[in-house]
Amino acid sequence: MAKTILVTGAAGGLGKAIATAFLAAGDNVVICDVNPQRIASVEEEWAKSYAGRFLTKQADVTDETSVQGLIDAAASQFGRLDVLVNNAGIMDGFEPVGAISKEKWDRVLNVNLNGPFLTTRAAIAQFEKQEPAGGVIINIGSIASIHGFKSGAAYAASKAALVALTKNTAGYYGDKGIYCMALLLGGMDTNITDAFAHGLHMEMFQKVQASQTPFTPERSVPLESVAKYCQFLTDPEIAPSANGSCILFNKNWPEA
Template sequence: MATSSAAGKTIVITGGAGGLGKAIASAFLAADANVAVFDVNEARLKETAAEWEKYGDKFITAQIDITDETAVNTFFANASAKFGRIDLLVNNAGIMDKFDAAGTTPLDLWNRVIGVNLTGAYLCTKAAINAFETQSPSGGTIISIGSIASVRGLNAGAAYTASKHGLLGLMRNTAGFYGPKGIYSIAFLMGGMNTNVIDAFATGVNQEGMATVTGANPFDPAKQFVGLDDVAKYCIFFSDPAVAETSNGATININKNWPSA
């Protein structure tokens, strides 16, 4: 059997204890990579760590608020110290808004969504770049989990849409500044997935806003949900630096052609 290109690499995944992050982390562990994940949800972390015991010392987990720069930097330092280097960051952590337009978005919700989806991704991108530049050999790759809401205006509320548009700008700027240094940055533009992002709906949504969004973008989960394991395969593919270099600064649509126009 051919050895996976991910074997021996070290992968940091944010929001890695559930949903898409867990699927990505599990795929890398199965490919003989080292995995470092953090998540804000302590219960999910404990459950996931128990499931991964068969991988021995190939992984580390930590409960961290992604908006805490000191905690983020400490985690990256610990991952580098344990595994010797970091090869790939997957900016996966994200939360949904409640389909509010700008005129009805509460400031605290705006700050929370921007904080997790954009500021958190910036803090992790910054920490990863600092690790990539100082390790030997230098270099690494950053995959940011964007959304069709990164390029479309009516697939979510104002806060989520702005955060994912901003994430795309961060990705492209990083690609431009650091590509010549062997640090590559790409984004996946995701369609609908069955992930923990829907936790935000537990306390209710703006029904009028949701009706506006779903009316503009009819969605059939049975046909249009993107499989989490399939997204993980893309991550493993782009963990090869030679492949990542060819797509530096690019967006990769993973959405089953939804919406189609």
């Protein structure tokens, strides 16, 4: 039976790869993004191959009203919601705590932590009221979730907090048939580095680089591999056992 999947920040990069994999498997997919042009481009691309099985929405995951509208639209279009993938995220500029502005700190925490909080809360309400009840939440974390010196202070703090949110959600809702897990990803070829266009704290960046084996393209985690892992975790026989898991998926970079 086809599932309904919601992927945030999915008009490009990893989110789009995850959404496309579920569509190719026959599931229904809802994606959102803050960029209307990117959303329109994806809608045009998918129209011929996946007509009737996807919904695109411009939405801001940091806005409570926008998030509720997104969840309601998904349930209205396809009758229920089965999976939420919290993919939307932004990078900092590798600023240490003494150098980052309050504005940038708030922005990174707002998208990377408040966003998953709002979408998770709204999705759980939908999971609980539908028949049959239940659902799966996959949070896209990072090696920075467990290694504090792999990014700037704001990004590291946001992704570490996402692990705590994952485990807390799994602990309370698991016996209700609502499962939550996180993928802690290594380096990937995505558009998250667009943040560096607004400035890079070079001293911090160089210290982080010097503390580990340099990242090279062959160490990049393929987007398609992450998408397959997301599909695996939503299998009804796998999700209960994976509940609460925070899985390092990093092509062994940085080395264990």
